[in-house]
Amino acid sequence: xxxxxxxxxxxxxxxxxxxxxxxxxxxxxxxxxxxxxxxxxxxxxxxxxxxxxxxxxxxxxxxxxxxxxxxxxxxxxxxxxxxxxxxxxxxxxxxxxxxxxxxxxxxxxxxxxxxxxxxxxxxxxxxxxxxxxxxxxxxxxxxxxxxxxxxxxxxxxx
Numbered sequence: 001x002x003x004x005x006x007x008x009x010x011x012x013x014x015x016x017x018x019x020x021x022x023x024x025x026x027x028x029x030x031x032x033x034x035x036x037x038x039x040x041x042x043x044x045x046x047x048x049x050x051x052x053x054x055x056x057x058x059x060x061x062x063x064x065x066x067x068x069x070x071x072x073x074x075x076x077x078x079x080x081x082x083x084x085x086x087x088x089x090x091x092x093x094x095x096x097x098x099x100x101x102x103x104x105x106x107x108x109x110x111x112x113x114x115x116x117x118x119x120x121x122x123x124x125x126x127x128x129x130x131x132x133x134x135x136x137x138x139x140x141x142x143x144x145x146x147x148x149x150x151x152x153x154x155x156x157x158x
Contacts, residue, residue, distance in 0.1 A: 001094055002044075002045060003038065003041075004097065004148070005041075005101045005104075006037050008100065008105055010034060011104070011108065012108040013027055013030045015112070015137075016107060016112075017115060044093075044096075048089060048090075098149070105141050105142075105145045109142065112134050112138050116131060116134050119134070
């Protein structure tokens with residue numbers, strides 16, 4: 001998920017034609033930042049996975065099995081609370097790449113849309129190959145975005 005998100009950000013920064021100083025600064029420095037962004041996201045994913053590894057045995061226990069302890073309902077509630085915490089942590093960990101992908105894809109679609117409008121105003125012919133290439137790029141980014149959001153919703157439902 002993180003690699004797809006950073007690819008979306010990289011593609012947005014390299015292709016989009018924004019004139020804001022931040023985007024110009026990013027366009028100049030993005031090739032040097034990509035390895036660090038990938039390393040940081042790998043470390044973030046690793047740190048988010050540590051609680052799952054620590055609590056792997058507790059999550060796999062059957063909640064309906066009778067427990068030998070005297071206060072079995074308190075222990076069962078603690079385990080369910082721990083599972084809820086792990087699910088919330090998992091949802092938060094996958095939400096950050098989704099936000100990055102959605103923001104960068106929307107910015108890229110908007111930039112390409114504005115560029116297509118400018119090309120249509122300056123175009124002399126009816127079917128310009130460059131215009132069709134930009135339109136197919138918008139369709140590709142939109143389909144990637146729809147698939148990513150669908151995957152995220154399905155993952156939340158699971």
